[in-house]
Amino acid sequence: MERVQLNGADVAYDVRGSGTPVVFIHGAILSDGFVPAIEQTAIAENFQIVHYRRRGYAGSSxxxxxxxxxxxxxxxxxxxxHLGIASAHVAGHSFGAGIALQMAIDAPGRVRKLALLEPPLGSLVASGGQFAQWMATVREIYDSGDKITATDMVLAGAYGPDYRRFTDGALPAGAFERAVSDIDTYFQVELGAMLRWDITTEGLKDIRHSVLSMRGSDTLPVFLEGADLLQQWIPEIDTVSIPCASHDLPGRNPAAVATGLVEFFTT
Incomplete structure (x- = not known):
């Protein structure tokens, strides 16, 4: 990956392919979570792919x-x-979908179409409180210094007990070890950002982009309810369910995710 200073931070990024640019914003904990979908032939052959590692992940600040x-x-x-791109399609997963949503609100002219894969809308849905209580329990494990167990609990809770079958097989080698190394970002920064996020249903109503909402067929209630909320409030939105997938839908069913993104971004 190349490196660049962005707003005072050193950020690693990669640009490949040609065509209309698409920015992929990864979620929490797994910085390579989007890689299986990005590497699908349908994505690689149709777009200029912009993929970066957010602050707090891998080699970034x-x-x-x-x-x-x-x-x-x-x-x-x-x-x-930095790349001289006036506007791009934007796809975000999990916490990265929250960033993508905020990007569309703050700089609507820079976003062409918006693909949201299960953004964290816990503050707006009924099951958000239950999800927060569970996370507080995991936070106690993290605060005790056991980062490996805390990482395992978060990933198993969000992606399913068999998540290692997919992270170890679909993601680049060492994905779990990188997740443990990056877990501080999740507990020390991202959880607080989610709690302070001032997203509202009125803000969703003001989004005028074409939006694709993707949710896993077997995902957690907090993300199912979040997808229903997006469908209710964003004026121009389509919702699709990715079969046989939980919150790790780009890794568990990358072909379906890639197909959905290509169809959305090219029509």
């Missing part, structure tokens, strides 16, 4: 405590500026 969704969105916009 650490994320500062108190960082907001708006600041992460600013990094994405700064990367487009």
């Amino acid at each position: 650490r994320a500062a405590a108190g960082m907001t969704m708006q600041e992460w969105a600013d990094d994405s916009i700064a990367l487009l500026n």
Whole structure:
């Protein structure tokens, strides 16, 4: 990956292919979570792929405590500026989908179409409180210093107990070990950013982009309810269910995700 200074942070990124640019924003914990979908032939042959590692992940600079969704969105916009890209399709997964959503709100002219794969809308849905209580229990394990167990609990809870079958087989080698190394970003920065995120249903109603909402058929209630909320409030949106997938839908069923993205971005 190449490196660039964005808003005072050193960020690793990769650009490949040709055609209309698509920015892929990865989710929490697994910085390579989008890789299986990005590497599908349908994606590689149709778009210029912009894939970067957010602050706090892999070789990029650490994320500062108190960082907001708006600041992460600013990094994405700064990367487009660096690459000389006036506007791009944007696809985000999990926490990255929250960033993509914020990017569309803050800089609507920079986003062509918007693909959201299960953004964290816990503050707006009924099951958000239950999800937060479970996460508080996992936080106790993390605070005790057991990062391996905490990482395992978060991934198993969000992706299913058999998640290692997919992370070890579909993601680049060492994905779990990188997740353990990056888990501080999740607990020390991202959870706080989600709690402080000022997203509202009125804000969703103001989005005028064409939006694709993807959700796993077997995902958690908090993400199913989040997809229903997006469908209710965003004016121009289509929702698709990715079969045999949980919250790790880009890794568990990358072909279906890639097909859906290509159809959406090319029509």
